Amino acid sequence: MNTPAGKNIHEYIAQFDDIPGTRVYTAARARAGYHLNQCAMSLMKPENRERFKADERAYLLEWPMSPDQREALLARDYNRMLELGGNIYFLAKLISTDGLSVAQGVSTMTDMSFPEYQAMMAAGGRSPEGQRSIKGGY
Amino acid sequence: MARISAGVGSSHVPLLGVAVDQSKTRDDYFGPIFQGFEWTKEWEKIEKPDVVILVYNDHASAFDANIIPTFAIGCGEHYKSADEGWGPRPVPDVKGHADLAWHIAQSLILEDFDMTIINEMDVDHGLTVPLSMMFGQPAKWPVKVVPLAVNVVTYPVPSGNRCWALGEAIARAVESFPEDLNVQIWGTGGMSHQLQGQRAGLLNRRWDNMFLDLLEKDNDDARHIEHIEYLRETGSEGIEMIMWLVMRGALGRKVKRLHRHYHIPCSNTAIGHLVLVPD
Numbered sequence: 084m085n086t087p088a089g090k091n092i093h094e095y096i097a098q099f100d101d102i103p104g105t106r107v108y109t110a111a112r113a114r115a116g117y118h119l120n121q122c123a124m125s126l127m128k129p130e131n132r133e134r135f136k137a138d139e140r141a142y143l144l145e146w147p148m149s150p151d152q153r154e155a156l157l158a159r160d161y162n163r164m165l166e167l168g169g170n171i172y173f174l175a176k177l178i179s180t181d182g183l184s185v186a187q188g189v190s191t192m193t194d195m196s197f198p199e200y201q202a203m204m205a206a207g208g209r210s211p212e213g214q215r216s217i218k219g220g221y
Numbered sequence: 222m223a224r225i226s227a228g229v230g231s232s233h234v235p236l237l238g239v240a241v242d243q244s245k246t247r248d249d250y251f252g253p254i255f256q257g258f259e260w261t262k263e264w265e266k267i268e269k270p271d272v273v274i275l276v277y278n279d280h281a282s283a284f285d286a287n288i289i290p291t292f293a294i295g296c297g298e299h300y301k302s303a304d305e306g307w308g309p310r311p312v313p314d315v316k317g318h319a320d321l322a323w324h325i326a327q328s329l330i331l332e333d334f335d336m337t338i339i340n341e342m343d344v345d346h347g348l349t350v351p352l353s354m355m356f357g358q359p360a361k362w363p364v365k366v367v368p369l370a371v372n373v374v375t376y377p378v379p380s381g382n383r384c385w386a387l388g389e390a391i392a393r394a395v396e397s398f399p400e401d402l403n404v405q406i407w408g409t410g411g412m413s414h415q416l417q418g419q420r421a422g423l424l425n426r427r428w429d430n431m432f433l434d435l436l437e438k439d440n441d442d443a444r445h446i447e448h449i450e451y452l453r454e455t456g457s458e459g460i461e462m463i464m465w466l467v468m469r470g471a472l473g474r475k476v477k478r479l480h481r482h483y484h485i486p487c488s489n490t491a492i493g494h495l496v497l498v499p500d
Contacts, residue, residue: 095377095448096376099376099449099452102420102452102453102457103419103420104418104419104420104421105415105417105418105420105452105456106417106457107376107452107457108374108376109376110375110376113286113289113375116286117286120281121285121286121287123281124285124286127282127303127305128304129304129308132306161417162418165417165418170281170286170374170375171416171417171458172280172281172374173281173286175280175281175305175306175416176281176305178306179305179306180306184236184488185235185236185488185489186236186488186489189416189417189421189422189489190421192417192418192419192421193419193422194419200422203422204424204486204488205486207424207426207485207486208413208422208423208424208486208491209420209421209422209423209424211423211428211453211454214420214423215453215454
């Protein structure tokens with residue numbers, strides 16, 4: 084079965100692991116992160132945001148996610164949440180619930196402070212040079 | 222007969238909606254971004270499209286992780302602005318064009334596109350920000366909208382080739398609609414941006430402009446760009462640019478560029494904007 088890339092499905096998925104500092108939201112991640120993402124999504128409703136803010140741990144116990152996912156969410160460890168199947172479009176609801184801008188939340192995944200991240204963006208963003216391929220180093 | 226008279230490409234960064242809603246569009250940060258849309262605002266006043274087929278992606282607003290349609294078409298009468306975690310944007314409700322939308326949905330299914338049909342949903346910044354960029358802050362939107370949502374979140378997302386072919390089929394569907402309608406198609410999202418991981422903040426001015434150049438040409442080379450190239454070159458969320466291919470595919474082989482704008486940065490994202498007409 085050929086994919087658009089002219090590769091089989093296994094090769095198609097494997098190439099995504101070659102991008103530095105990036106976790107592509109594959110089916111495997113979507114499966115692992117289903118309840119984590121649905122929980123983050125639930126924060127779109129004001130009444131859920133209030134209940135979450137009142138007792139975060141109790142709110143998370145209502146969702147059948149793994150203990151690791153629960154701890155990562157409580158710690159706002161976004162890179163860890165991505166590793167455990169979180170997707171940024173869902174997790175953005177958590178960033179908003181915390182009253183942060185998306186850029187603020189996103190900056191916590193880099194090795195920069197928010198002012199440093201903002202300065203990098205204002206100067207034209209992160210260069211793709213050397214950031215495209217782990218194996219190729221380009 | 223209905224006809225597609227123009228295609229518009231535009232980023233749909235949520236912060237642009239905030240800038241509009243909080244009247245910051247002329248400040249030092251947002252001014253240069255919004256100036257690049259002034260030409261289009263004036264042009265839209267003259268063009269007066271009846272309907273916009275608005276190709277966008279839902280950002281976990283109407284669709285959760287449960288149901289993931291690859292291509293979904295809004296066939297409802299109206300849509301409200303979604304609450305994305307900070308309350309709904311204060312924009313008018315979006316009016317649908319149910320007759321045209323159902324006609325397109327039926328035509329696409331007969332052309333082997335397995336469309337998901339939506340009757341009721343809220344629409345998020347992916348759809349309302351482009352409306353604000355092109356029409357400002359009217360009391361009601363001057364066009365009816367056919368929302369066309371593309372999965373660009375869960376992989377595999379549709380190929381560029383499939384997006385382009387969908388655009389071609391949409392053009393045929395519009396041309397077979399009996400009512401005399403001036404229809405535009407908008408492709409939204411992008412350009413380069415990455416909102417996740419240690420590589421967050423990646424932007425690629427050179428690649429983005431290569432992509433804009435390609436869309437202006439009288440060939441369909443852009444449909445063959447692979448997912449991995451978008452991911453490597455334009456960041457994980459740069460994949461949204463495949464939605465511009467639906468717009469470009471609907472315009473036919475040869476196009477004329479009326480307007481183009483590019484600005485870095487807006488929040489995490491490179492802003493791109495393009496106005497094309499069939500030639």
